[in-house]
Amino acid sequence: MVTRVRVPNKKEREMLGTVTSMLGANRVVVRCVDGVTRMCRIPGKMKKRIWIRENDVVIVIPWEFQDEKADVVWRYTGPQVNWLERKGFL
Template structure:
């Protein structure tokens, strides 16, 4: 029998180092994920992102994100640089306003 999920908020919540509940996805260093800010919309599912490691990359919006998530200039995103060409990357996540404020408060968005 089908049983509906009563969790309407969606997503997982994990416990941080201080014991508080964290509901924001942070970049994974093992998967080479980097935080960045969208600086320019180029069209054809491409954006220019200023990354926290000091480089500006041309990034491609993944197919599963094209219609579901709208990305605008000034948004905070997680990107994964290509292995064979460092100046290009894929956008894998976009943060909402409250999530970006949380990242800034916790010190993830340090200025370069």
């Protein structure tokens, strides 16, 4: 079986991160690969379709005017996380 994986787009300022805690009100705390812990917002179109839990690997886009906040744009499944580790993204 082939695993299709979406990788972060550097031109769009996307980066990988791991959810460390849930805050409620569609907010999570994410530890990004650049070492910064950001408070991230889950947009409405993701909130209705995808459940995000602690220790999930996600793609976030930092805000341009406030670097310690970001938006979550993608959540990876287990096989996709394994692929990312094998290819050296994590």
